[in-house]
Amino acid sequence: MNTMRTAMLLAFMTALFMGVGYLIGGRGGMMIAFMLAAAANLFSYWNSGNMVLRMYDAQEVDAQSAPEFYGLVEKLAANANLPMPRVYVINNPQPNAFATGRNPENAAVAASTGLLNALSYEEVSGVMAHELAHVQYRDTLTMTITATLAGAISMLGNFAFLLGGNRNNNNNPLGIVGVLAAMIVAPFAAMLVQMAISRTREYSADRRGAEICGNPLWLASALAKIAGAAERIPNTAAERNPATAHMFIINPLSGERMDSLFSTHPNTANRIAALEQMAQERQTHSTPQSQADTAVRKTRSVPQTGWGRGDSQPPKGPWS
Template structure:
C-alpha cells in the first residue's frame, strides 16, 4: 500500500507540473483556454499512441522472438505456473538474444501482455531464481505498471514538448511584454522538464520495489529473487554486454547499464533502485513471510 500511495503522490506532482505549464501557455497566448485545449489534444494523442503501440515497439526494439511451450518448455512452464498462482491470463512469452542476463514485461493490460527473458538469463539462473524474476515481471503486469510507466513517460515528453513550444512562441511574439514572456518560458523550459523527468524516474523506482514485493509474495521465496538480482547485476556489468538503447532502460528488471553504488542526488536520476536496497527489502520480506532472520 505504501508504494501505491507514493506512486499516486508522484502522479499528482506530474499533474501539478502540467497545470503550471497550462497556465504558462495560456499566459503566452492571452487565453488560458487555448493553452489548456492544445495541451489536452497533444496529451490525448501521446497517450493513445503509448497505450496501443508500446508493446510492439518494446518487442521490436529488443529483438524479441515469441515462443511456444514446445520451443521453450522450461521458461513457458514457469510463466504458466506463476500466472495460475497470480490469477492472471497466460501472457505471451518471448526470448531476446541481447547479450546480457535480464528480463522485462510489456503490454497495456493482463490480456495483452508479454514477458521476456534473455538467453543469457536462462543460462545463468536456477529454476527458483528464474521463477522469482518471472514473478516480478508478472507483477508488473498485474499492477498495470506498464500502463503507469507509459503514461508517466508520455507526460514527461509532453512537458518537454510544450515548454519548448512556449519558448519559440515567445521568441516570435510581437507582444509588448515579449521580453518577460521569453524569460518565463526559458526558465520553464529548463526547470519543468527536469522536474517531470525526476517524477517519472521516481515512479519507475517505486514500481520496481512494488514488483519485487508482489512477485516475492507470489512465489513465497524472496531470497530467490534477491539471488537472481545479484547475478543479473553482475552479468550486466560484463564486457559482453553491449546494450545501447537507453530509451528502454527502465523496462528491464535490472538496469542494462549496471547499478554502481551511489548516494545523494545521483539516486534521483536512476531508473531502478540499487540492488543492495532491493535485497535489503527482500530480506525484510523473507523474515515476514518465512520467519527467517537475516543479518
C-alpha cells in the same frame, strides 16, 4: 489505489504538457499541447505496450519455440491466478526483464537473452514472478504511459529549443526564460515522476514476486547478478530510449548519459536485504512439517536443468 495513482499521473503529465505549450506559444500553444497530450494519453493506453516491445525488437515465443521458458511463465501465471501473458525474448547480452500492457488481460513479459543465459532456472523464476507482480498490481499501465509521455515531453522540450528561442517571439510570454524552462524543467519533472513511481512499486513487486515463485532468495540472488552485470554490459537500446529505463527490473542504463545520474530504481542492496528479511520471517513462521512439504514441492516443480549451468544443455529457443 493503483487506478487513482494512474489518474493522478495522467493529470500531472497533461498539466506539464500544457505548461510547456504555454511557455512555447502562450495560450494558443497551451491548447495545442492539451490536444497533443489528450491524443498521447489515448494512444499510450492502447498502444504503448506494443511500442515499447518494438523499441527493443522483442520477439514473441510460444510453447513450441521456447518450451522451458514459456512453461515457466505459464506456471508462475497460474500461481498468481493471472491470465497467461504474451511472452517475449529480447536479443540483448545484458541480463534484464520487464513487463508491459494496459491490464492483466493484455499483458506481456519480456526477458533478455543475457538473462536466460546467465541465470539459473530458480533465479529466472524469481525475475519473471516479479514482472508478473507488476502485471497483477497493474503497474504496467502506469509504467508504459509514463515512458511514452516522458519521452514526448522531452521531445517537446527539444521543439522549444528549435522554434521558441527567438527573444522577439510575441507568442512566447516569457521569452528565453520560458524556452529554457521548457527545455530543462519539464523533462526533469517528468524524470522525477518516473523515479517516484518506480521506487515505490519495486518493493511491493519484489515481495509479491517472492510469494509467486515461492522463495524470496531466488529473486534476491537474481537481483545481485543482474545489477552486477548491468554495470559491465551496456544496453544500447535502453541508452537510445532512456525514458523506458524505469520499466526494467534493474536500471539498464550504464551511467554514460546524464539520464543515468538519477536512478529510477531503489538501491539494489536494500531490495536484497528486504527479500532476505522476508525469507527469514517465512522460515520463522513455518513449522518443520510445512518446511518439508515446501521442499518436496520445490523438488517436484523445479527442473534440475537450468540455462547453461553445469553439464545441462541450454534449452532450445531463440536465445540458443
